[in-house]
Amino acid sequence: MSEPTSPAGEPSPRTMRAIVVSETGGTDKLVxxxxPLPPLRPDWVRIKVRAFGVNESEVTTRKGLSGPDVTYPRVPGIECAGVVAEAPAGSGLTSGQQVATMMGGMGRSYDGAYAEYVLVPASQVIPFTSDLPWETLGALPEMVQTAYGSLSTGLxxxxxxxxxxxxxxxxxGLTAAAIAKDLGATVLSTTRRPDRADMLREAGVDHPVVDHGEIAGSVRxxxxxxxxAALELVGAGHLHDTLRAVRVHGTLCFTGALADQWTIPDFSPxxxxxxxxxxxxxxxxxxxxxxxxxxxQLRAIxxxxxxxSVAKIYHGLESVREAQADLESGAYPGKHVVVLD
Structure with missing residues (x-):
């Protein structure tokens, strides 16, 4: 096999910088x-990472709460946008092509996007062409996939x-609101903080609803x-109340559990x-x-x-600790994006 080349046609490096979690704990464990550069595998694509979003699931991995499918040491990161560094023959991908990838065990069962390069299965690589800045592109893969899938497949x-x-x-939630408005839906969206109602309106929400623990009455x-239709992102503990806001023959899709409650004890339909x-x-x-x-979605943007909705942009791998700390604080609504310059 010939020596791998970078998108610019130069020989690829043999090593890279990455954030590694060797033991679980606080942000100091993001080292x-x-x-070594991820070794090539048949039907996998090596991507030069240009930007990636920072997500709650990566905080969970850092804390050691992701379950038995995550082993350590591990490079976290469930999504990224970048360019193809090397792709297998027949994949339809070419060196230097813009691509996005997400999930599929990335950053959990194999090393993820908190790195200069990531190796992922070709089946989960999505090519695109866009002049949008990398800080925007890096924010999109996981939240667009989840929001779009919930609205289309789920609802x-x-x-x-x-x-x-x-x-x-x-x-x-913010992405789902924007996609739904682009589709032509009327959107109601909840926040626990009344001061964030204007932010919801700016995202395209027609009716912000303040969530004091129960919302069905306010919705009706x-x-x-x-x-x-209703999209449940807070968790199973709120599901019964959200269901009561849905009309007969309407549909609720359970997608997320921001409150970390995924199950319903002694559930009876x-x-x-x-x-x-x-x-x-x-x-x-x-x-x-x-x-x-x-x-x-890229053309609509x-x-x-x-x-x-980008909360804050960070530069360089060394900023990941700050990004995760900001995400945990909840002080900055929207996506936290790390750009590798």
Whole structure:
């Protein structure tokens, strides 16, 4: 095999900088380290990372709470945007091509995007062409995939329908609101902080709803019969109340648990699910986000029809500690993005 080359045509380095978690704990466990370049594997693609989002799941991995599928030492990072450094023959990918990737065990069962290079299966690499800045592109893969998949696969949302998003100031919530408005839906979205209602309106939300623990009554003041669709991002502990905001023959999709409650003790459908309301779920994978869908979202962003909520931009791998600390603080709503200059 010939020596691998970089997107610029220069020989690729044999080592790279990466953030490694060798033992779990606080942000001090995110250690910048020199590692060998990820060795090539059949049907895998080596990507030069240009930007990546920082996510709650990576904080969970750093703390050692991700479950038995995560082993250490581990390079975290479940998503990134970058360019192809080397791709297998027949993949349809070329050196220097812009690509995005996310999830699929990335940063959990194999090393992820907190690095100068990442190696991922070709099946979860999405090519695109865009003039948007890397700090915008790096914010998109996980939250666009999750939001779009929830609205399409989970809810089959249609133009003209009403959508309730519980957990509206989360990155997925803000993205879902923007995508739903672009589709032509009427969007209600929750926040626990009244001072963030204007931020929701700027994201395209028609009706901000302040969440004091119960929201079904407030939602039915706006839509007396209930909403057509609801996206649950806060967790199982709020699911019963969110279901009560949905109309008969409407649908609720359970996608996230920002409050870290994923299960319902002693669950009995009778009495928990209102008569005639449909309950679905969405977990998703990179393969659920097609190149055509990503291209549509990128063009909507470039045209100003879709707003990307970026909380803060960080530069260089050494800034990951600050980014995770800011994410945990909750002081900056929106996506935290690290750009590798």
């Amino acid at each position: 910048a380290t020199d590692l 089959d949302l249609r133009p003209g329908q009403s959508l309730l998003i519980r957990g509206g100031t989360s990155t997925v 003041e706006i839509f007396p019969d209930g909403v057509d 009778l009495g928990f699910i209102p008569n005639g309301v449909r309950l679905t779920a969405y977990g998703g994978a990179a393969t659920d986000l097609s190149a055509d869908v990503l291209d549509h 470039a045209d100003g029809r879709l707003k990307v």
